[in-house]
Amino acid sequence: MPATRPMTASANPQAHPDDGRFMRLALALGARMQGRVWPNPAVGCVLVRDGRIVGRGWTQPGGRPHAEAVALAQAGGLARGATAYVSLEPCAHHGRTPPCADALLAAGVVRVVTPLQDPDPRVSGRGHAALAAAGIDLVIGVEEARARRDHAGFLARVELARPFLTLKLALTLDGRIATATGESRWITGPEGRRYAHTLRACHDAVMVGGGTARADDPDLTVRDLGVAHQPVRVVLDSRLRLGVEGQLGQSAGRVPVWLCHGAGAPEPARRDWEAVGARLFDCAAGLEGVGLDVGHVMARLAAEGLTRVFCEGGGALAASLLRGGLVDEIVVVTAGKVIGSDGRAGVGALSLTALADALGFRLVEIRRLGDDVLHRWERAGA
Numbered sequence: 427m428p429a430t431r432p433m434t435a436s437a438n439p440q441a442h443p444d445d446g447r448f449m450r451l452a453l454a455l456g457a458r459m460q461g462r463v464w465p466n467p468a469v470g471c472v473l474v475r476d477g478r479i480v481g482r483g484w485t486q487p488g489g490r491p492h493a494e495a496v497a498l499a500q501a502g503g504l505a506r507g508a509t510a511y512v513s514l515e516p517c518a519h520h521g522r523t524p525p526c527a528d529a530l531l532a533a534g535v536v537r538v539v540t541p542l543q544d545p546d547p548r549v550s551g552r553g554h555a556a557l558a559a560a561g562i563d564l565v566i567g568v569e570e571a572r573a574r575r576d577h578a579g580f581l582a583r584v585e586l587a588r589p590f591l592t593l594k595l596a597l598t599l600d601g602r603i604a605t606a607t608g609e610s611r612w613i614t615g616p617e618g619r620r621y622a623h624t625l626r627a628c629h630d631a632v633m634v635g636g637g638t639a640r641a642d643d644p645d646l647t648v649r650d651l652g653v654a655h656q657p658v659r660v661v662l663d664s665r666l667r668l669g670v671e672g673q674l675g676q677s678a679g680r681v682p683v684w685l686c687h688g689a690g691a692p693e694p695a696r697r698d699w700e701a702v703g704a705r706l707f708d709c710a711a712g713l714e715g716v717g718l719d720v721g722h723v724m725a726r727l728a729a730e731g732l733t734r735v736f737c738e739g740g741g742a743l744a745a746s747l748l749r750g751g752l753v754d755e756i757v758v759v760t761a762g763k764v765i766g767s768d769g770r771a772g773v774g775a776l777s778l779t780a781l782a783d784a785l786g787f788r789l790v791e792i793r794r795l796g797d798d799v800l801h802r803w804e805r806a807g808a
Contacts (some may be wrong), residue, residue: 662686
């Protein structure tokens with residue numbers, strides 16, 4: 427959906443000069459909770475009265491309470507006559523908590539500014555309509571482009587029935603992720619690895635292929651950042667050849683492990699993983715019965731509520747996701763090393779015969795991480 431100019435449902439529409447500034451603050455407050463509120467969106471709310479911030483809030487862990495409720499509780503009576511800057515349309519349905527649109531009205535807020543409509547069918551314009559019907563000065567469309575980026579995971583789950591997917595590659599200068607023998611620790615330096623942990627922390631799940639899990643025995647947790655929460659750890663292993671004796675199996679009772687497998691996965695392996703606390707998902711087979719259908723895998727993850735998935739390899743899984751058009755963002759950390767053509771490629775075969783068929787991505791960020799270089803790319807046309 428293309429960006430729109432700010433609109434209003436009031437009789438005398440007027441966007442204020444400070445609307446953008448306060449909306450950017452609301453977006454920043456919400457973004458700090460990415461990875462911790464799924465399946466809900468990470469929303470921020472700022473209440474402003476007479477040019478002064480009287481309340482701030484953001485969606486709390488697990489998705490409740492909502493940002494508006496937190497900000498209203500902080501503001502108390504000062505919310506009456508205030509403007510509410512909410513980084514997504516306030517909800518209008520009764521769930522585990524009353525509708526936020528009703529809460530704003532009850533608190534005496536007189537003006538509401540949002541960036542875009544919530545596509546959730548339970549909301550989808552009803553929150554805006556309730557506010558407008560009550561005479562609220564309603565402005566929609568402020569900082570819409572940034573809001574769409576921040577809410578990309580939630581929007582993908584609702585509109586595309588799959589999570590937003592970030593593919594991370596740690597590469598040598600010649601595009602290799604490991605030597606011919608599989609050695610990959612460590613291609614990038616400590617700064618690059620720390621950055622990868624910050625990305626894990628702001629995604630709902632970290633995902634790898636079964637081959638990578640067997641070769642590296644990773645734990646896929648967020649470390650050394652002082653965060654209390656951990657992402658779900660997802661492994662695509664069609665025949666469940668990954669044993670429970672590794673780090674993932676030994677920690678499955680403490681940090682969630684989800685295993686996506688095929689119909690041919692042996693029963694003993696299923697029982698072993700269920701016994702250590704992992705969740706198993708029977709997924710459709712890939713092309714010609716090989717591996718897994720990654721589109722079906724992503725649909726299953728979305729159905730479980732995941733909005734943002736961070737894929738860390740390996741090359742075959744990366745190629746499958748790219749072929750399926752499922753990669754929304756690629757984060758590459760390049761180290762000043764050269765391995766040669768006998769090393770393992772960062773992305774497996776895509777079977778392209780013409781350069782015109784190459785997948786296109788747009789550069790959005792480049793910076794130095796110690797001795798490494800970070801470059802981040804968005805899917806062209808996104």
